[in-house]
Amino acid sequence: MKMTIRYGLILLGMMSASSAFAQLPANIGDLEKSALQTLAQNPDLVNNAASKALAVIKQKNPPAYTFIRDLNLKFKTFQAGNLPPGLGFSYQYDNSWTNNVKNGDHIFSQSFNLDFDGNVAFKKVYNPVNFLESKFVYSGVFIWGGSAKKNTPDEIAQLHKADNALFDANDAKNAAQRAAALDQGAKYVSLSNQYFVGLNGNVSYESNQDFSKTQFVPGILLNVGIKPWRKDGALRWFNLPDYPFALLRWLSGTDTDFELSRASFPSALFGLDYVLPGQDSLRKAVTGTLDPFTRVRFEGAFKTKAAVVLDQVIWFSADYRWYHQLAASQALINAHIDHFSYFTCNLSSSNGFFVSYSYGQLPFDKQKDSVYGLGFKFDLGNWNK
Amino acid sequence: MWERTSAMCVTLGATLIRLDQINDSTTFAAIGPMKMQDLQFYNTTASSGINAASALQLATTIDGVLTNSYGDTYQASYNTNKAIAAMTAVMSAADKTVENLSDAIVTAYIPGP
Numbered sequence: 001m002k003m004t005i006r007y008g009l010i011l012l013g014m015m016s017a018s019s020a021f022a023q024l025p026a027n028i029g030d031l032e033k034s035a036l037q038t039l040a041q042n043p044d045l046v047n048n049a050a051s052k053a054l055a056v057i058k059q060k061n062p063p064a065y066t067f068i069r070d071l072n073l074k075f076k077t078f079q080a081g082n083l084p085p086g087l088g089f090s091y092q093y094d095n096s097w098t099n100n101v102k103n104g105d106h107i108f109s110q111s112f113n114l115d116f117d118g119n120v121a122f123k124k125v126y127n128p129v130n131f132l133e134s135k136f137v138y139s140g141v142f143i144w145g146g147s148a149k150k151n152t153p154d155e156i157a158q159l160h161k162a163d164n165a166l167f168d169a170n171d172a173k174n175a176a177q178r179a180a181a182l183d184q185g186a187k188y189v190s191l192s193n194q195y196f197v198g199l200n201g202n203v204s205y206e207s208n209q210d211f212s213k214t215q216f217v218p219g220i221l222l223n224v225g226i227k228p229w230r231k232d233g234a235l236r237w238f239n240l241p242d243y244p245f246a247l248l249r250w251l252s253g254t255d256t257d258f259e260l261s262r263a264s265f266p267s268a269l270f271g272l273d274y275v276l277p278g279q280d281s282l283r284k285a286v287t288g289t290l291d292p293f294t295r296v297r298f299e300g301a302f303k304t305k306a307a308v309v310l311d312q313v314i315w316f317s318a319d320y321r322w323y324h325q326l327a328a329s330q331a332l333i334n335a336h337i338d339h340f341s342y343f344t345c346n347l348s349s350s351n352g353f354f355v356s357y358s359y360g361q362l363p364f365d366k367q368k369d370s371v372y373g374l375g376f377k378f379d380l381g382n383w384n385k
Numbered sequence: 386m387w388e389r390t391s392a393m394c395v396t397l398g399a400t401l402i403r404l405d406q407i408n409d410s411t412t413f414a415a416i417g418p419m420k421m422q423d424l425q426f427y428n429t430t431a432s433s434g435i436n437a438a439s440a441l442q443l444a445t446t447i448d449g450v451l452t453n454s455y456g457d458t459y460q461a462s463y464n465t466n467k468a469i470a471a472m473t474a475v476m477s478a479a480d481k482t483v484e485n486l487s488d489a490i491v492t493a494y495i496p497g498p
Contacts, residue, residue: 092479098474100470109469146449149453160396163395167413189454194445196442269435299434299435301430301431305405344430350419
């Protein structure tokens, strides 16, 4: 326990060092100032040191580690409008309990989820994505299809042979052998199209990063998704957002033909929330009260392969969120706080490189603005030897 | 454990390629350390609700491929419910690796013939 506390203090100390990057006190010595700046300008030092500390904690596997293991932190810089860059971090914690019942080619799944998500800037004025969300969700999900044909023992043996031939071809960088192995394997793995409908009941607590604005939000969500797994099926031609990327993959030589991705069909989420504002000075100033209100929301998400460059897959990810208050008063409409929309997208590769763009405003964001990002990401708590 | 001599690991790697989750030219050795956020289904810009749904959808598909296409069966203390839940738990975490997913699958399934 003492060891856990000691490493926790080291981690906090390093995070404090990072925060010093935003504004260093004038009265500290040059040596300390230089050391702090070195740490702050190299977030990988902080991440690596913290990861090593976590590895030591992991060896003892105390109950606290189970919590830390499911907590993701990512140090990042924020930049909005004409403000200087500010250092901060995003955090995410997810945990769930699930029960799935399979019946023929459909599955009914029920789950309970606990989810914390947000962005925190060490100087809050620099945070353009000033929105923290803590949520409890019950989910009931129906999935139809996506079932595979039952193989005989001989067919299974052929399938294993094709798998080994595929990885032999990839080791040898032999494209012709790879294509032959994929064709051979495809004979024994044929899937039906898959349809997904989920109904969620959720309770969430939303706030800005200093909790000066808070609200309590119960609601329901309808989640839908499609995977056109059938190779000869027409459904994949309805994957409209993938058309420009299919063209890019074809022109860049990533794909040999113009082929739409079966896996990248967009997902959508529709929600109805009953919002009980806790502290929201702007809303109170506009309406004079903090009455509960009903809000509809929509989220659409899409991710596809854009290209493969030097053996690195470049993924394109995008997400659009829209919130709209029902029966909003004219005062709220005039103050532009009756609806919010937010779009974000990025190009990223598995080596950590990313380019991102976001535009719009989430509930509690101070301004509607374009934010660009460019850099490498480092993941805390995942020290790989 | 992520080893070429393990039929389960090879099966998982090939299945992820077949389901368009990773590039088809990826070597076996490179697949193991890949994180969930580097697979097609995990969208780092989306909310956890959408990613959890995508993870569940893919986990049910992988379960169908393992049990039908490869003839795998469940370990004594596992059934469809527990196997899919074990896979979904790994797949819902952005920084879990394919090797972590493979470990969950080895724990839940008995390789087929």
